Amino acid sequence: MKIFVTGGTGFIGSHLVRSLVANGHEVIALRREKSSLARCLDFEKRVIWLKQDDPDWTQSVIAEKPAVIVHLAWAGVTAAERADWKLQDTNLTLLADLLHIAGNVGLTQFIAFGSQAEYGFIKGRVDETHPCQPDTAYGATKLAALALLEGFARQKKMAYAWLRLFSIYGPGESESWFIPNLIRQMRHGQSPQLSGCEQRYDYLHVLDLAAALQAVLRHPEKGGVFNLSSNASLPLKQIVQLVKEYTGCRAEPAFGALPYRPGQSMHMEGDSTRFNQAFAFQPQISLARGLRQLVEEARQA
Numbered sequence: 001m002k003i004f005v006t007g008g009t010g011f012i013g014s015h016l017v018r019s020l021v022a023n024g025h026e027v028i029a030l031r032r033e034k035s036s037l038a039r040c041l042d043f044e045k046r047v048i049w050l051k052q053d054d055p056d057w058t059q060s061v062i063a064e065k066p067a068v069i070v071h072l073a074w075a076g077v078t079a080a081e082r083a084d085w086k087l088q089d090t091n092l093t094l095l096a097d098l099l100h101i102a103g104n105v106g107l108t109q110f111i112a113f114g115s116q117a118e119y120g121f122i123k124g125r126v127d128e129t130h131p132c133q134p135d136t137a138y139g140a141t142k143l144a145a146l147a148l149l150e151g152f153a154r155q156k157k158m159a160y161a162w163l164r165l166f167s168i169y170g171p172g173e174s175e176s177w178f179i180p181n182l183i184r185q186m187r188h189g190q191s192p193q194l195s196g197c198e199q200r201y202d203y204l205h206v207l208d209l210a211a212a213l214q215a216v217l218r219h220p221e222k223g224g225v226f227n228l229s230s231n232a233s234l235p236l237k238q239i240v241q242l243v244k245e246y247t248g249c250r251a252e253p254a255f256g257a258l259p260y261r262p263g264q265s266m267h268m269e270g271d272s273t274r275f276n277q278a279f280a281f282q283p284q285i286s287l288a289r290g291l292r293q294l295v296e297e298a299r300q301a
Contacts, residue, residue, distance in 0.1 A: 007072030014039035019210035082138035127271035170206030186249035197236035229270030
């Protein structure tokens with residue numbers, strides 16, 4: 001199929017585009033002039049790149065007549081930016097542009113990525129029936145985007161899937177995030193300064209996420225809102241101990257050196273049973289295996 005993708009230069013997006021190209025899809029991808037293609041070097045020339053800075057980019061997409069839109073781009077994903085209401089509002093403008101495109105190309109399917117932040121404060125394992133009470137600009141804007149997409153889809157009778165992501169990890173993740181930062185410090189024999197790490201979080205490998213996207217593309221008739229997670233959680237302390245073992249680090253992690261953040265969720269786990277059953281999907285990369293591979297890749301870099 002011909003697929004239009006937003007956010008294809010980022011950590012998650014680059015893996016999704018790589019998977020789409022490898023599976024024979026023709027990909028048109030949107031990027032900004034300043035966006036780095038460092039994560040895309042192996043497939044860069046197999047993609048039609050359009051620049052969001054071009055005032056006529058929507059018309060360029062319409063001319064390409066994609067069958068599917070995969071929408072991942074989102075401005076303001078850092079902790080500080082998630083509280084910026086003005087910045088988060090710009091994401092609705094981009095979505096409006098995409099809906100305009102969808103209405104002009106006879107789109108067969110619209111796939112967009114939401115977030116666990118739509119639920120607000122999470123304490124435990126949540127499925128799609130959990131009330132959505134977002135407490136950040138980021139979460140509220142994601143939920144508003146879903147409402148716009150759902151309304152458009154009902155009016156146009158368009159197939160759509162909204163995939164609520166929890167924690168995603170894997171190759172190419174920014175080194176400032178928890179797992180890559182932990183690996184970097186322990187590879188150098190450092191003692192990471194940590195909280196008590198009693199939180200239970202849910203981590204899905206990015207390659208499993210790419211496989212999940214392929215499953216959704218195969219079944220446009222199975223739409224709606226789905227949690228997409230590993231469907232399991234581990235205490236962060238166990239993740240730290242696995243990284244310590246795989247790196248051979250002799251320094252002991254400094255558990256309790258840092259306080260928990262105000263309002264820290266101690267158990268954030270997505271129940272993705274609905275998605276797994278609908279698409280006959282099961283993640284293939286365990287967290288232990290994924291962490292071991294990341295440590296090996298870091299050694300070879």
